[in-house]
Amino acid sequence: MTLPAPASLSETPLATGTRPLGDRQRPLRPRITELVLSAFGRHRRAVLEFGACTLLAGGSGSGKSSALRAFEALARLGGGAELGEVFPEPAVWVPEGARGDAQGRRGFRIGCVADGPEGPVRLEVAVQAEPEARIVGERLTARGLVLLETALRDPRRRVVQAAWHTAGTAAVTRGRLPDDRLGTALLPLRVAGTTPGQRTVLAAAEQMVVALRSVFACDPRPDRMGAPVPTGTGRLLGGCDNLAAVLWRTRAECGRRHALLVDALRTGCAGPVADLLAEPCGDGRVRALLDRGDGTRTDLGRLGDGELRHLALALVLLTGPGVLEVDAPGEVPDALRTLTVLADNLDRGLDPRQRTALLRLAARMCDRGHIRLVGAVSDASWAAGADGVTVVHLDRD
Template identity: 70%
Template sequence: MHAPPPPAGTRADPVPARTPATLRPHLTELNLSAYAGHRRVSLPLHRFTLLAGPSGSGKSRALEAYAALARLAAGADLAEAFPAPGTCVPRSARPDPQRRRGFRIGCTADGPVGPVRLDVAVQVEPELRLVGERLTAGGVPLLQSALRDPGRPVVQAAWHTAGAAPVTRGPLPDDRLGTALLPLRVAGGTDGQRRVLAAAEQMVVALRSVFPCDPRPERMRGPVEPGAGRLLPGCDNLADVLSRTREECGQRHALLVAAVRAGIAGTVTGLRAERDDDGRLRARVDRGDGSPATPLELLGDGELRYLAMALVLLTGPGVLEVDPVGEVPAALQSLTVLADDLDRSLDPHQTRELARLAARMCERGHIRLIGAVSDASRVAGAEGVTVVHLGA
């Protein structure tokens, strides 16, 4: 595995210039201190990162942890973020004298205020609760919480004030991420409080920009009801989103057609969605040779997954089902796509073409892609791709 970067706040070298891309809050590291099969693992995250390794090396579990942190940042409770918490506990973990077992995960987010690190400790047994949280920036603890009284559903928290008192103390619920709650608890009346709020917002924005995407060809073949044109994680409503992009952004749609042309067999001159007699939308591929357009249900699984991922990469935050923080300017918003089994059903040519498209879109700064692949050799040497190898 690649060596992890140094912890936030410990570098002595000059701080690099802040560019528009680095100003958009984004994760630079995922920390799996004790999670499922991972122990003391730090995964560096770049604009386009692929996790590679044999079956059982933990690729899917790493993406699962990332998605769970995103749900916590969006306000979900622990049960929503970790629907099967028992599977998150390391297999080698032994109960302490109070019969408690759990797991620890975290991440680092960069952005306008520089690197900010979040570490979370979750107890699973005997009951699910967040028992520790730490938010730090520049080596300064901005938020710390710990379980003091197991009989109460709260943790005792202390956040940076740097005013008349160095910290402010108070209880926080033991089933929610304290970092996401800070804007409701911190007044912002001192420089220290404003620093806490800025760091918490950066972390929340970086995590809430996540879109877990796993195109399901079996769901994409049938007609769909017209809707808001916001893509679902399984790409079930692909025809609806195609209709919206074709009507609202001709240039983006043309780029999509060009990208799809490289991954679908035969001639491709266009993509469109037509209404059936019952008003539902059905997507078709135009061939341009005088023959009838090809309905999507006739495409292979690999072709459908390629089409769906190309659509995800080319539509971006404006079309996908993302819940951005309203106070963040559009120029600073980005979308992080989590794609497990990115190369599933794709042939080597489709994998290489999709990697080229992803690298090109990620270079622009508004899209980031963190995926998992079974065969990293298909993208070996591709520009803009960082491959992180897991397992032996």
């Protein structure tokens, strides 16, 4: 399980006086623009390019869900999660037919590209799945320069040998990192930032980590959305179980966005919609209701699954990192982050009118630069030609 070998760290020192990677023309908010699936599940040598609003399209078995799974896994690793938490059954993702080496070791390789102020930064990760899970190789590169490289040297020890760019009195600094964590996420703890080369490493690593930690995997669960819930933190969970608690918060915080949400519900829900309310139950819980405008209030539990999924996804698109349950890098204000929403089976349970309205809302919000969407659908013919929407056909591309 080794990564392809470009020029080694010692062969690519940063020239004295070289400018930082960033320039004024680069986008300010880090975001993932490519997912690289070198060997993962059904994918081999696949590079998926993302626009602001992207649909992954393909039939059953084309690899839509596994692509989103890899994306979410990288996001969790970028947030500091241990490999075993992210991949409890790593052997599932080893490509079928992959042969082990003389020691019976097999694994998979994934990666991504994060664009932002530092230019495109590329991350590649090699994971050994058998006989035991460990990260056996990692590489962080930008503009052809290798900033971090790790490799497993001694299988008996639970560490990898790492080298990161320094460009000081020594071209690189060497050390050991744990084999169950993403080294890129650990660099701020290991790199002093005293040389231009070290500052370049830190800036690139921060861009990658911020982009990964701004990922929100969303799969609304209608069967759990209608019941009253504790007020809690007011941050929306991935299954949208606590939707009522979030409405309790957001309705008071931002009247304009709440009005946009109500307007979206007029398309997504049957019957008249005058408002969307959250009211206390008197026991520390709140429940959500539709105000029909004629004195009738409809409990969300009475809505259809398609109506509830449309509501939940519209709420996600109209909020941001401060409302959704995403990993928050404390040093980066929410205003400087672009939230990437991952939605498997995006159109599940939606009728043609609902899915078209939802895609129109997604394209509009993504165009503003605060939100990006990667959704998976089996058939994207209904989205063909939609403004601001990129369709990636996994059966063909």
